[in-house]
Amino acid sequence: MSKEQKLSTESYKGVRDFYPEDMAIQRYIFDTWAKTAESFGFERYDASVLELSELYKSKGAENEEMVNEQTYTFIDRGEREVTLRPEMTPTVARMVAGKRRELTFPLRWYSIPNLFRYERPQRGRLREHWQLNADIFGSHSSMADAEIILLASEILKGFGAKKSDFEIRVNSRKLWNAYCDSWKLSDDQRKNISGLVDRKNKISGEEFISSSKTILQDETIHQEFCALMDGTSSAQEKPEHAELMNVIESLHALGVQSATYDPTIMRGFNYYTGTVFEIFDTNLDNRRSLLGGGRYDNLTGLFGGDPIPAVGFGMGDVTMRDFLESHSLLPQNLQGVDIAVIPMSEEYVAPAEKIAATTRAAGKKAYVSLADKKVGEHIKQAEARHARAIIVVGEEEIASGIFTLKTLADGSTTTGSIEDLLK
Numbered sequence: 001m002s003k004e005q006k007l008s009t010e011s012y013k014g015v016r017d018f019y020p021e022d023m024a025i026q027r028y029i030f031d032t033w034a035k036t037a038e039s040f041g042f043e044r045y046d047a048s049v050l051e052l053s054e055l056y057k058s059k060g061a062e063n064e065e066m067v068n069e070q071t072y073t074f075i076d077r078g079e080r081e082v083t084l085r086p087e088m089t090p091t092v093a094r095m096v097a098g099k100r101r102e103l104t105f106p107l108r109w110y111s112i113p114n115l116f117r118y119e120r121p122q123r124g125r126l127r128e129h130w131q132l133n134a135d136i137f138g139s140h141s142s143m144a145d146a147e148i149i150l151l152a153s154e155i156l157k158g159f160g161a162k163k164s165d166f167e168i169r170v171n172s173r174k175l176w177n178a179y180c181d182s183w184k185l186s187d188d189q190r191k192n193i194s195g196l197v198d199r200k201n202k203i204s205g206e207e208f209i210s211s212s213k214t215i216l217q218d219e220t221i222h223q224e225f226c227a228l229m230d231g232t233s234s235a236q237e238k239p240e241h242a243e244l245m246n247v248i249e250s251l252h253a254l255g256v257q258s259a260t261y262d263p264t265i266m267r268g269f270n271y272y273t274g275t276v277f278e279i280f281d282t283n284l285d286n287r288r289s290l291l292g293g294g295r296y297d298n299l300t301g302l303f304g305g306d307p308i309p310a311v312g313f314g315m316g317d318v319t320m321r322d323f324l325e326s327h328s329l330l331p332q333n334l335q336g337v338d339i340a341v342i343p344m345s346e347e348y349v350a351p352a353e354k355i356a357a358t359t360r361a362a363g364k365k366a367y368v369s370l371a372d373k374k375v376g377e378h379i380k381q382a383e384a385r386h387a388r389a390i391i392v393v394g395e396e397e398i399a400s401g402i403f404t405l406k407t408l409a410d411g412s413t414t415t416g417s418i419e420d421l422l423k
């Protein structure tokens with residue numbers, strides 16, 4: 001590289017640099033996720049971001065668009081094809097299957113993995129993101145479905161969201177499959193009509209009707225399909241509908257009144273076997289899905305042995321931040337230290353460091369301002385770094401042992417020994 005050529009300061013397209021202010025928000029989101037999940041008894045796990053590519057290509061785990069178009073896949077130095085994980089569910093299924101004889105079911109596990117997908121960056125969707133994954137393994141009970149949806153709801157409320165800020169829409173892949181069976185659809189028809197329903201809110205109504213007619217090729221079936229989509233069909237006649245309503249009624253009994261049946265919720269992954277759900281933001285400026293998940297009872301069977309029933313969801317950090325910003329739910333004091341200790345000159349740096357150490361020992365965050373500046377400039381720097389208070393250290397303070405703690409928000413002051421100020 002010649003001296004004239006300079007490296008770009010831009011990050012790779014579709015990923016983010018996390019400057020301190022962004023990192024503070026990220027940590028707040030992660031901490032709230034973890035705190036709420038653990039309050040439900042969920043235990044944290046993790047795994048490498050690298051997986052053998054066959055994990056995503058196996059029959060039953062395959063999602064054609066993701067595997068063929070969206071994964072970061074390469075050959076390593078050992079001639080193995082590996083992939084940067086695009087989702088966590090296959091990984092946790094692999095982990096559970098690998099230790100199934102040593103684990104005590106049902107499991108409640110959660111993780112906050114880093115995920116990668118090569119897709120067009122847009123609002124709420126990037127090529128790299130982090131995601132809360134929460135799953136219950138080892139229970140067929142509809143209460144497990146209700147609990148996992150309740151957890152997702154409580155996480156949003158843990159950020160300060162009101163019940164009116166989001167709505168929960170629930171469907172059943174088992175119910176959908178029962179319709180496909182009654183219509184005697186071929187495998188290609190099932191695949192194509194399911195994909196169309198999954199894209200329903202992203203295309204026009206005219207395109208949806210036209211495409212569904214082309215796929216179904218039967219006017220009677222098409223009329224039944226349209227009746228199902230617009231909520232005028234008699235879905236309650238099917239036993240799978242009663243199973244789904246049991247989940248929704250359980251949620252209502254748990255206080256989650258916004259949970260409703262929505263036949264258009266499909267979820268793109270074909271490993272779902274029962275309940276599927278998404279939670280939507282009700283803010284008109286951010287009218288989109290915030291998270292989704294469902295029941296996948298067969299995925300662990302890909303690794304041998306009897307399948308272990310499971311239900312879970314994923315909640316991305318990008319859409320989470322958009323939700324918090326659209327509802328003005330981000331706290332204002334996520335950054336900063338409790339006290340900035342400011343030495344009047346170089347000779348007072350050492351005693352200032354001792355004061356900062358005493359402050360940290362008392363459980364507070366503190367730093368010493370080291371720049372060669374006037375006190376006023378040190379104070380401006382402390383404000384820029386979101387310090388909540390300052391202590392100035394000079395000849396008079398050292399001689400008397402009496403210091404002044406100044407709160408930057410309102411300018412109030414308190415005077416006393418360091419020990420008194422830290423009480």
